[in-house]
Amino acid sequence: MLYGTMKVAIGGPLKVAFRPWVEGLENIPAEGAAILASNHLSFSDSFFLPAVLDRKVTFIAKAEYFTTPGVKGRLTAAFFKGVGQLPVDRSGGRGAGEAAIRSGIQVLESGELFGIYPEGTRSPDGRLYRGKPGGLARVALATGAPVVPVAMIDTEKIQPPGKVMPKLMRPGIRIGAPLDFSRYQGMEHDRFVLRALTDEVMYEIMKLSGQEYVDMxxxxxxxxxxxxxxxxxxxxxxxxxxxxxxxxxxxxxxxxxxxxxxxxx
Missing domain, CATH: 1.20.5 (Single alpha-helices involved in coiled-coils or other helix-helix interfaces)
Structure with a gap:
C-alpha cells in the first residue's frame, strides 16, 4: 500500500518533469522473480527505474537512511520504504555483503523484482566499471532468477554526485533481454563461475549503455x-x-x- 502511494506521489511527478525515455520495457517479466542489474550513474537511478515500471522493484539502501532519529529521520525512513528500498547495514565489511545477499534472495523468493548495481557504487566519471561477483552472481545462482541487464542513460548529468538540485533534462533507460544462467546451477562456490557470470552481465550493460568499460x-x-x-x-x-x-x-x-x-x- 505504501509503495503504491509513494509510486504515485514520486513516480508520476518524475515522469512528468523529466519525461524519461524507455527502450525494452517488454523485457521485464510480467510476473515472477527477476534481477534487474543496472549501471549506476546517479543517486536518482533508484527512482527513475521504478518510476517507469508497472511492477515493484526493491533495491538495497544504507541502514542509516532508516535509523536517523528525529522528524527528518522518520520522514526519510518512510520515503525509502515507500519507494521499495531495503535497509542493510553496510559498515560491517563481509558481513554487510552477506546481509545484502540474504535480502536479495528473500525478495526473489517472494516472486518479486530485485534491483542491484553490480559495480557496487556510483561511477565516479560516467564510465562503466568492473562488476563485483559476490552479490549479483551469488543471488542469481541461489535463486535461479533471470538477470535483466539495464542501462541508465545521462542520469549523472541530472544529478551529479554532491549536487542537491537536479537539472531538468531527459534521462534514458534501456532494458535488455533476460539472461539465463541455469547452466551454472550448483556452482555458486566457484569463483571463476561467479566472475564469468558477472562479466557477461557487465558486457550486456556496456552494449546497452554505450559506456567506456574500465577493467577495475x-x-x-x-x-x-x-x-x-x-x-x-x-x-x-x-x-x-x-x-x-x-x-x-x-x-x-x-x-x-x-x-x-x-x-x-
Missing amino acids: YATAAKRQIADAAKAERDAEKAAKAALARAEKAEKAERDARAQTENSGS
Whole structure:
C-alpha cells in the first residue's frame, strides 16, 4: 500500500518533469522473480527505474537512511520504504555483503523484482566499471532468477554526485533481454563461475549503455581520483609556499641592498 502511494506521489511527478525515455520495457517479466542489474550513474537511478515500471522493484539502501532519529529521520525512513528500498547495514565489511545477499534472495523468493548495481557504487566519471561477483552472481545462482541487464542513460548529468538540485533534462533507460544462467546451477562456490557470470552481465550493460568499460573496480577508481586530487592540492600548496619563500627571500635581499646603499651614503 505504501509503495503504491509513494509510486504515485514520486513516480508520476518524475515522469512528468523529466519525461524519461524507455527502450525494452517488454523485457521485464510480467510476473515472477527477476534481477534487474543496472549501471549506476546517479543517486536518482533508484527512482527513475521504478518510476517507469508497472511492477515493484526493491533495491538495497544504507541502514542509516532508516535509523536517523528525529522528524527528518522518520520522514526519510518512510520515503525509502515507500519507494521499495531495503535497509542493510553496510559498515560491517563481509558481513554487510552477506546481509545484502540474504535480502536479495528473500525478495526473489517472494516472486518479486530485485534491483542491484553490480559495480557496487556510483561511477565516479560516467564510465562503466568492473562488476563485483559476490552479490549479483551469488543471488542469481541461489535463486535461479533471470538477470535483466539495464542501462541508465545521462542520469549523472541530472544529478551529479554532491549536487542537491537536479537539472531538468531527459534521462534514458534501456532494458535488455533476460539472461539465463541455469547452466551454472550448483556452482555458486566457484569463483571463476561467479566472475564469468558477472562479466557477461557487465558486457550486456556496456552494449546497452554505450559506456567506456574500465577493467577495475569503481571503489579503486574513486580512491585513485581522491589520491590524485589530494596530490594536486598538496602540490599547489607546496608551490604557494615556495613562492612565498622566494618572495620573502627577494624582499630580504632588497632590504639588505637598500641598507648597504644607505650605509655607503
